[in-house]
Amino acid sequence: MRFSKIFGKTLREAPTEAENTSHQLLVRAGMIAQEAAGVYSYLPLGWRALKKIENIIRDEMDKAGGQELMLPVLQPFELWQRSGRDVSFGKSLFTLTDRKEHTLALGPTHEEVIADLVHRYVQSYRDLPLLLYQIQTKLRDEPRPRGGLLRVREFIMKDLYSFDVNVAGLDESYRKMCRAYKNIYARLSLPALMIEADSGAIGGKDSHEFMILTEDGEDEVICCSNGDYAANAEKAQFVKTRINAESLLPLEEIATPTTKTIEEVAGFVGVPSSQTLKAVFYFSDGEFVFVLIRGDLEVNETKLRNALKCSELRLATEAEVNGAGLVAGFASPIGIKGVRVVADDSITSASSFIVGANKPGYHFKNANYPRDFQVHLMTDIALARAGDCCPKCRGKLSSSRGIEVGHVFKLGTFISERFGASFLDSDGKSRPIVMGSYGIGLGRLLAAIVEQSHDDKGIIWPLCVAPYQVYLCPLSLAKSAVAPTAEKLYQELQKEGIEVLFDDRDDSPGVKFNDADLLGIPLRLTLSPRTLQSQSIEAKWRTEKEAQLLTLQNLAAEVSRVLREKLAE
């Protein structure tokens, strides 16, 4: 390809709306262009890189036994009503009405469609296991698209769905997919971390995410410094250390004027915040809920949502708190009636707590569960934080940001049951198919690679993703013998099957070098009057500082050999 012909232009400055590195570099390199919030065009260079990623994913899916198919974007809304996910997806589901006033959804994912499809074609255990996948555009009306390609409303995604006769089969498919994912990331030179993830209200036991740790990531990842535990902060557990074990003193009311926050109360009484109880109030699917947790901990709303099995969860307003007969700042589980109380199990990790007395200006001292109050549900609803204690080895947990570049779920039979996707086993008994689902967002992967691999000059593509492998960079084109030689080399390199970007512009060396660096093409070949004189060309890897001279004779064959060698690494 001739640089002068490429659609798309490199920019010296990035548009102001591009905030994070990958967004800026991809726009500056002329690889993507924004159309609307969370909607992007891929320009020829970006599209080439994306297709390379796509082919690597396809290759690994095929190797794992997947069969590729293509599913509709337009999906009957009834499918979503049948699975009940019209509610759980809520407003994220794009819908439209056709001319016959029939409602259709724009597929945000394809479990419904594929379960419906599979139920029509699979009747026997002999048809299973089955791995089906698709690589195509999906749409979600995200509340807030952000970070360039990191969170968008229209995105290309690979989703594979597994269908097995039982949980053991699902486990095997799941393992297979995790292996395939690891291969993909390895091929893309991405250090992806497999972490435990929350599977949401629907979904089975296990779910894992693959994360690239980087500051621009939008997820929080909790890791043990010993490397034996990593989880999404939504899911992460930790050991709640026991604080004290004093003998139980009698409950006592004390005056605590003007102490509304935990810190104020703890300071006023002279105890650590871990010896207080914090009350937080939520509305869960329309029901007021009293949430109780040790004063030094925070509520993890994802865990709480799962514990309550609710779809909508929000903090209660002050008016709602008052309406429930509670006094904000001095609320208490002691003596309240008619309100559901959910407690974190940390309330048993210490004794003699300070807790509100449910009247302004007063707290109780020496409150103990279950002596002084009851709860309706006690489970783990606490947020793990940096510095907490690892649940595996009691090491120290740390917190980082990460980009989610893959998410796998053990779905179970939830969806297959709703779609009648069942089979006859060898005993002639009908059983629901056990499903799994495995997704990778391609655009996000592209962005993650850039986040992970760039310098102040631009992108540094891994060879297998780079839109072109070689940047042929002739200098002093207009008036020197360089031009005909460069032209000849361009032809020869192409004949060798090498993907060459030929900078045929009559621009100054600085312009060309900077564009070469910005675009991140792995190998730059610079032909100048100087190198021509010695019948050589300068070869420089994007990843290296130093260049080396190659002789012009047999250049194409030599470059081809080196590239093959590199790709095999």
Place this chain on the structure above:
RNA sequence: CGGGGCGUAGCGCAGCUGGUAGCGCGCAGCGUUCGGGACGCUGAGGUCGGAGGUUCAAGUCCUCUCGCCCCGACCA
């Protein structure tokens, strides 16, 4: 949905107390340059996001509206 910010040429920006729009990059032409974003000259390019209002006069003031970005909420 709550909070904050921004919409002026393809991109980055300036434009005060209102007087009818400018700079840099990029783009086109010509010439000089040619190993890390060279230089000179000439030139093209603008419904100032949109609608309404105030005014003799609005990029500028007022109202409404649309879009975009960031933080939060949300997020298979």
